[in-house]
Amino acid sequence: QIAHGSIHPMICFGEQSITMTTTTTTMMMPYHYSIPSLVATMVSLKTHLNITTTTTTKFELQRNFAFIVYGAIYQGMTQEYVYNHLYPVMFGTATTISVVLSKVLFDLLIQTTLLTLPIAYITKALIYRYSIREAIFKKYWNDIRNNGLLTKYFLLWGPVQCITFSVIPVHLRVGFIALVSFFWLIILSTIASKDD
Numbered sequence: 001q002i003a004h005g006s007i008h009p010m011i012c013f014g015e016q017s018i019t020m021t022t023t024t025t026t027m028m029m030p031y032h033y034s035i036p037s038l039v040a041t042m043v044s045l046k047t048h049l050n051i052t053t054t055t056t057t058k059f060e061l062q063r064n065f066a067f068i069v070y071g072a073i074y075q076g077m078t079q080e081y082v083y084n085h086l087y088p089v090m091f092g093t094a095t096t097i098s099v100v101l102s103k104v105l106f107d108l109l110i111q112t113t114l115l116t117l118p119i120a121y122i123t124k125a126l127i128y129r130y131s132i133r134e135a136i137f138k139k140y141w142n143d144i145r146n147n148g149l150l151t152k153y154f155l156l157w158g159p160v161q162c163i164t165f166s167v168i169p170v171h172l173r174v175g176f177i178a179l180v181s182f183f184w185l186i187i188l189s190t191i192a193s194k195d196d
Contacts, residue, residue, distance in 0.1 A: 063193060066127040067185060074119045075181065080174045082111070083164070095166045104161040108154055117149070117188075124192060139192070147191045156184055 091102045118136055125135035143149040160180050168176045 062127055063124075063189065066124040067189065069127065070120050070123040073123070074116070075178070076174070079177060083173050083177070084170050087165075100162055100165045103165045104158060107161050108158060112153060112157070113150065117153070120188065121192065143191050143194075147194060149188075149191055152187055152191070153184075156180070156187075 087103050087106075091106070092099050118140060121135040121140040122132050125132050125139075140149075157180075160177075164173055164176060
C-alpha cells in the first residue's frame, strides 16, 4: 500500500503527467538556456576582454537574448517533437544497440550538423543583425574548422545521447538533455563568441 502523499504523479495522471512534464520543460527552456550564455560571457569578458561597462552590458544582453530565443524556438518544443515523436517513427522505440546507435548517429551527423547548430548560429545572426550567409559560411564553418566545434559536440553528445535513447524514459528525455545542455551551452557560447 502506497501512502497518499507518496503517490508518484505518473501513477495518478498517466498521459496528463507526461504532457505536464513536457510543457513545463518546454516553457523553462528559454530561461535555462540564457544562464550558460551569461556564465560564458562573464568568463570570457573577465579573462579575454578589457571593455567598458556599457559595452559589456550591451554585449551580454544581446548574447543572452540570442540564447533565450534559440532555447525557446529549438531546444524545448522542437527537441520534444523530434526525439519523442519523430525518431520513434523513423527508428522505432526499441532500446537495442542497433536502434540506439541509429538514433545517435543520425542525431550527431545529420540533425546536429545540418539543423541544431546552424539554427543557433542563424538565431545569433538575426539578433546581432548580420546575414545568415555570414552566420553559416563564415562563423559556423570557422568554428568547425578552427575551434573544434563538432569535435567538442560529438565528444559530449555521443555518449549522452546513447544514455538518452537507451536508459532515460521517454517523458524525461528532454529534461535530461536540458540538464546536459546547460553545460554544453557554456561551451557553445564561448566558441560562437570568439570572433565577436
